[in-house]
Amino acid sequence: MEIVVDQxxxxxxxxxxxTKVLPETDCRFAVYDFDYMTPEEVPKSKIYYIFWSPDTAKVRSKMLYAxxxxxxKTGLNGIQIEMQATDxxxxxxxxxxxxxxDRAH
Known part of the structure; x- marks a missing residue:
């Protein structure tokens, strides 16, 4: 399988x-750099890796991505939080x- 950058x-x-660009009927690997403020008003950033596998995707696509x-994921550096999502x-x-x-505690 060849991984191609979609966007x-x-x-x-x-x-x-x-999140709007994630397809409703197909899987994707997605990386997002999320900026936020701590309760102490300190700017922070976390890099999320999201395995998007919606329930509406074709079985073949789900199997290929899984x-x-x-x-x-092993080829990525700096990922701090991983998530898998079906909707x-x-x-x-x-x-x-x-x-x-959750990670702060």
């Missing part, structure tokens, strides 16, 4: 812009922020 987002794009996931609620802004809180 590179603009640095000024929002998290909502990022079998390639570990190898692809948009699992990678909502609230879900992303919750993962940051």
């Amino acid at each position: 590179i987002g603009d640095r000024a794009a929002t998290y909502e812009d990022f 079998s390639s996931n570990q190898k692809f 948009a609620s699992e990678i909502s802004l609230d879900a992303i922020q919750e993962r940051i809180k």
Whole structure:
């Protein structure tokens, strides 16, 4: 399997812009650099790796992406938080922020 960069987002794009481009019926590997403020008002950033595998994707696509996931992920440097999602609620802004809180404890 050949991995091809589908899209590179603009640095000024929002998290909502990022999630809108994930296809509803196909899988993707996605990386997002999430900027946020700590409760102490310190700017921070976390790099997320998201394995997007929606329930509506074809079985063949899900299998192909699942079998390639570990190898692809191993080639990435700097990933701090990994997530797998089957629908948009699992990678909502609230879900992303919750993962940051979980990692802080």
